[in-house]
């Protein structure tokens with residue numbers, strides 16, 4: 207009984223060891239980075255959060271199906287995206303404990319100096335004590351921290367530079383973990399949403415019950431003459447609101463782009479604006495029942511009685527170009543109209559520009575007339591208790607990056623042996639072996655090592671013989 | 673029509689870059705000190721003139737010049753030359769100048785095609801953050817451009833060295849170099865790969881041999897720094913670019929939080945920047961591995977720069993039609 211159980215345990219332990227080794231492998235981490243980068247890029251190239259039909263319109267059917275099946279239409283909230291970040295965090299944790307800490311904070315150990323890629327040896331005259339004192343002083347004077355250890359009767363000096371900076375990687379990794387924690391807090395406890403409000407109407411933030419009454423929305427768009435003609439440049443968007451928060455007091459505030467307001471910890475932003483339109487639909491001159499009575503916002507639609515057809519208010523047109531019936535460049539409402547799309551089921555039958563007050567013949571006796579427009583303000587609200595943590599994480603990550611990229615922790619191994627051929631009982635010539643390692647390989651330190659050894663040689667040559 | 677001061681300065685900058693490019697390319701090919709002596713001052717002139725031009729544009733219009741692609745490309749080209757100059761002064765990298773400045777002049781000329789005159793900024797850009805965020809991000813792009821040039825030179829030298837022996841593995845084998853005569857016993861070595869035995873190398877022995885045999889390309893390549901040095905230079909330049917990109921993304925996120933309510937909205941621009949950041953973070957990790965340092969990292973740096981170009985120009989030009997920027 208004991209045999210099979212212990213072999214199962216052994217297999218399990220082996221499996222865990224293999225798994226930990228895999229997660230501790232930097233190449234595995236980089237592969238995860240690769241997948242993360244790729245998924246992120248897919249989200250840039252593939253328009254996010256669209257209607258499935260939009261993908262079939264934009265891509266060949268096979269690609270559109272792939273996008274939908276793989277959830278690339280909402281990739282950043284897909285299981286694979288969250289999963290890859292989870293794997294990265296796991297890999298980061300395992301790697302930190304299994305690889306980074308042991309590799310970056312090595313114990314003081316003797317080495318075979320001439321086997322180290324960066325090594326040198328110089329000959330120095332004097333007594334052992336004087337030579338050692340001279341060598342140690344040389345390094346201390348240049349900012350190296352000296353520690354001495356004896357191994358097997360041989361005294362070693364270990365000289366370290368920027369030793370504390372070995373923890374820079376840990377700092378960077380911890381920063382990344384803090385950011386991940388901050389974003390998780392938002393997912394767990396935060397919320398956000400958008401709402402549109404007509405001037406003179408109110409909106410409520412459902413999660414907090416705060417009420418936003420829009421006194422008025424104003425905008426400014428200026429015609430500017432550029433080299434390629436006149437462009438209409440948005441200059442300002444302003445929502446004047448009365449806000450009633452938890453305390454029940456109504457306060458007059460102004461929301462502008464870049465200047466959100468704070469309602470009991472929830473920030474409210476100016477996000478968009480638009481023109482809401484009242485439509486009238488008649489059949490043989492008689493108003494058709496069931497048409498929305500409140501003004502429609504851009505993108506909204508309604509069914510046309512029981513015809514199976516539907517109308518979508520696609521876009522507000524500020525100025526109709528009367529010369530060709532198209533849309534003029536000036537977006538301000540000078541000679542306004544709307545673009546409407548007509549659908550039969552899912553099939554778009556066509557679209558048309560209809561000036562205000564004029565009617566569009568929809569066939570079978572139906573007529574559509576845009577009557578008036580009113581400005582609405584698009585507000586976005588967000589409560590994100592994770593922000594302070596994300597901020598701290600970003601700062602820590604940056605600090606870790608700077609520490610690890612700009613400081614080069616290096617260690618010198620120094621061992622002094624009697625020069626062969628000198629009197630073993632009272633040697634007066636010593637072979638000083640120096641080897642160096644850094645956390646970023648050897649090439650990066652090669653020139654400095656060369657200069658250091660030359661300086662050491664000069665220093666010990668000029669030193670008064672003890 | 674007489675040229676405005678603005679236009680004169682741009683003309684001076686482009687002319688200076690062209691002269692400097694030609695001189696520093698000559699220097700790269702011939703190592704002629706005179707060419708360097710001509711090229712270096714013109715690099716300074718071009719770069720300083722561009723910064724002066726940006727200030728003049730701001731003074732004249734009172735509009736922060738980085739609100740459109742023209743302004744940001746001007747800063748990009750000026751910053752790439754500035755970063756190149758700093759590294760060249762510190763590590764004697766003047767031989768990179770021809771390529772860097774040719775690209776800088778090219779980007780500046782391309783930027784001119786986006787010059788629409790003075791446009792006041794749209795509401796989202798009316799923020800002090802634009803003065804912090806954009807220069808940081810553009811500077812990081814500039815650093816990555818200089819790093820990519822360094823990697824390109826690395827790859828040219830590496831593949832030429834390889835072609836001389838017809839195989840990658842045998843390419844870097846040679847006698848040990850003694851770093852300093854007086855040190856005497858010291859031997860510099862380099863581990864070629866994780867699993868390989870320690871291989872001692874000189875600079876580029878096959879190139880040196882071919883140069884001695886009269887191969888002109890080899891004679892030229894022999895004058896370039898060693899592959900190891902080129903690799904480290906690339907690493908050091910990316911070590912400037914990555915923190916700049918990191919701060920750039922952080923300040924962008926901060927600004928987004930102020931302007932749009934969320935520090936991260938998966939907007940194409942921020943997402944493309946994140947992709948590039950991931951690539952360069954991968955570079956940094958791969959560079960800690962002996963087997964990856966060198967040619968593979970040089971390729972990662974090249975791919976990284978391609979992703980930066982996609983993020984910088986590609987998203988603006990191709991993606992903006994799909995995802996529109998918020999106001």
Ligand code: HEM
Nearest residue numbers: 232235294297298301306309375378382607610953956960
């Ligand atoms: C899957 C996640 C990650 C893993 C497994 C991982 C692992 C490692 C390892 C093993 C090293 C090298 C340690 C050594 O050999 O001395 C390293 C270095 C480093 N890591 Fe990470 N890392 C991860 C994510 C990150 C992230 C997101 C950052 C943020 C920028 C980061 C920043 C750094 C820095 C700055 C270095 C030092 C590079 C250098 O010294 O040149 N790491 N990482």
